[in-house]
Amino acid sequence: MSAGEQRGRKPRADVQRNRAALLETAQRHFLQHGVGTSLEAVAKEAGVGPGTLYRHFPTREALLAAVLQTRSEELVARQADIEQLDDPAEALEQWLRAMEEYFSAFSGLPDPLMAAARAQEPDNPLTIPCDILISATDQYVRAAQLAGCVRASVRGNDLFLAACSVAWIKGAGTDEESLARLRTLIASGYRERDTQA
Amino acid sequence: MSAGEQRGRKPRADVQRNRAALLETAQRHFLQHGVGTSLEAVAKEAGVGPGTLYRHFPTREALLAAVLQTRSEELVARQADIEQLDDPAEALEQWLRAMEEYFSAFSGLPDPLMAAARAQEPDNPLTIPCDILISATDQYVRAAQLAGCVRASVRGNDLFLAACSVAWIKGAGTDEESLARLRTLIASGYRERDTQA
DNA sequence: ATCAAAACGGATGCTGCCTCCGTACGCATT
DNA sequence: AATGCGTACGGAGGCAGCATCCGTTTTGAT
Structure with a gap:
């Protein structure tokens, strides 16, 4: 078979x-x-x-990718099950946090991830898990946009970058309070202004 | 003498x-x-x-700090002269861009900078230039807040982190368009909602 | 001209990366 | 059970960079 x-x-x-x-x-x-x-x-x-x-x-990236691939697929699957229903804004927020935790799994992980996500080196093995996550993010973003909770100009890619940044900063040992404020700032950035209504 | x-x-x-x-x-x-x-x-x-x-x-950091100290002092001085008058919102924005460029001066610079800014290693020589920049940012933020252009909850430290993040992402080779969208997202995050009025 | 302190610099030991090739192992065949 | 072939193993070895230590040189003072 x-x-x-x-x-x-x-x-x-x-x-x-x-x-x-x-x-x-x-x-x-x-x-x-x-x-x-x-x-x-x-x-x-x-x-x-x-x-x-x-x-x-x-390469080191190949090993890293192999270790991550399982994890990232699990992440996507798990999230897809749990969320996706209910409030799309809430779902997006939870997804972003999940990604952030994922990026924080190993110290120093954001760097090679970003390199893979951006660079046009299609031979970089980390590109695959990255692309999985980016398109997953895009799903959440679009759902939230349809519900009018997120600005039209926002792309899944943008929030992927943002989540990666937060994870990176977290990895540098930043205190949880600053981190929380940064997340808030980002959320204020992508939410539609009249969400509260 | x-x-x-x-x-x-x-x-x-x-x-x-x-x-x-x-x-x-x-x-x-x-x-x-x-x-x-x-x-x-x-x-x-x-x-x-x-x-x-x-x-x-x-240490490598000591050398880096020595190279940077001059630059950072110049940066602060130059900006303080030019801006600070006129529109505080515009001044803040320009300052953030200036910091971003400063952080992008050397490839890989954001990492040791963040490490120094956060970690409670007072012996890290990079802490000094970082603190200079953070408090300078706070000046701009406060000015803009007095003018009602920036949310009260925002701290200079937050935008320092944001600028550092953008520089980090930039260093990974991200295309200019994504970068621009991220900056916009951040700006939407810290600006007061009724700015337009 | 001489002296002592201060600074130099390179030899040195160490860790980690990555490759290359003789060897051993495991599967198929008989 | 024994043989053979091809694949995979693994460690020795070459290389690069870090950081230190100490005999030698430079420098300013006397």
């Missing part, structure tokens, strides 16, 4: 084991030491040599 | 020469390669050994 898999040979067992071990270990290290963590250390702790790590994930 | 300088001995000539050469070279390298540029390379091109560089500037 499932599409044209295994052409010729059956994939080796150790490949999948190593890949899984690497992903698991990498996630732990990213959590503990941020996206800049030593890849050598990851390899060692996963019980493989550096060569193996680089064969599976040629 | 001039305050209590040279106590005991006259400062050596080579010290000042080296310091000047280092600052000059460092600025060039920061401009060309971003704040992450190789300090070894800077030292070599300045014609001194690594040891000398580290003696003058114990």
Whole structure:
């Protein structure tokens, strides 16, 4: 069934084991030491040599993307279930917070994410998760616009950038109060003026 | 005359020469390669050994701060002269743009700046230029608030963060259009609603 | 001219990145 | 069960950058 898999040979067992071990270990290290963590250390702790790590994930971004992809798909799915009904303005707000938390998962994550979201390097593996999130944001924005809660000029992309910024600032150790004020400021920026009515 | 300088001995000539050469070279390298540029390379091109560089500037931040301090003071001075009169809303806007450009001077600059602005590491040399800019921003904000153009809840610190964010996003290679929309969004966020009247 | 303090600078050790290639493993075949 | 082939492994090694330490040189003072 499932599409044209295994052409010729059956994939080796150790490949999948190593890949899984690497992903698991990498996630732990990213959590503990941020996206800049030593890849050598990851390899060692996963019980493989550096060569193996680089064969599976040629760049740091590739590894990061692999770790994130699962998460981002889950995020989209979960949110789509829970929200989307009810008040679209509330849904958008919750979505933005969810993205912000997602971006804050690993210290230093916003930087490579932004680089991937913007740069026209289609070979950057992080571009995919980014695009998923941007279009998801756009969905929420459009829904809220139809309900008249959000200005027509706003794009999903804009709020993606804003959420990324907030996450970035958060990562720098800013106190929660300043953060809250910044979120308010942004919300005032995208909301339609006569929302209150 | 001039305050209590040279106590005991006259400062050596080579010290000042080296310091000047280092600052000059460092600025060039920061401009060309971003704040992450190789300090070894800077030292070599300045014609001194690594040891000398580290003696003058114990950390990368110290060097960066030294390069920036001059600039930031100039920025404040220049702006204070030109603006401050006329329309305070316009003045604030211009000031924010000026800060944004300042933050974009070197690629990667926003990161260490934010780290310094927030963290309670009073020993971080970048804290000083940051504080200068934050309080300057607060001046502009207050003036605009008195004129009723800016919401009462906004603090200079908030807009400092916002400007820093925009600069950060800009540094990631975002297209000018998205950037412009983000600025508009932020402006809509801090402006008083009945400004137009 | 001489001295002592201060500054220099490069050799040094360390960490992390990434590649290359001889080796070992695992799957298929007999 | 044994053989063979191709894939994947892994660690040694070259490279770059950081930061320090200490023997040597420069500099200003006497």
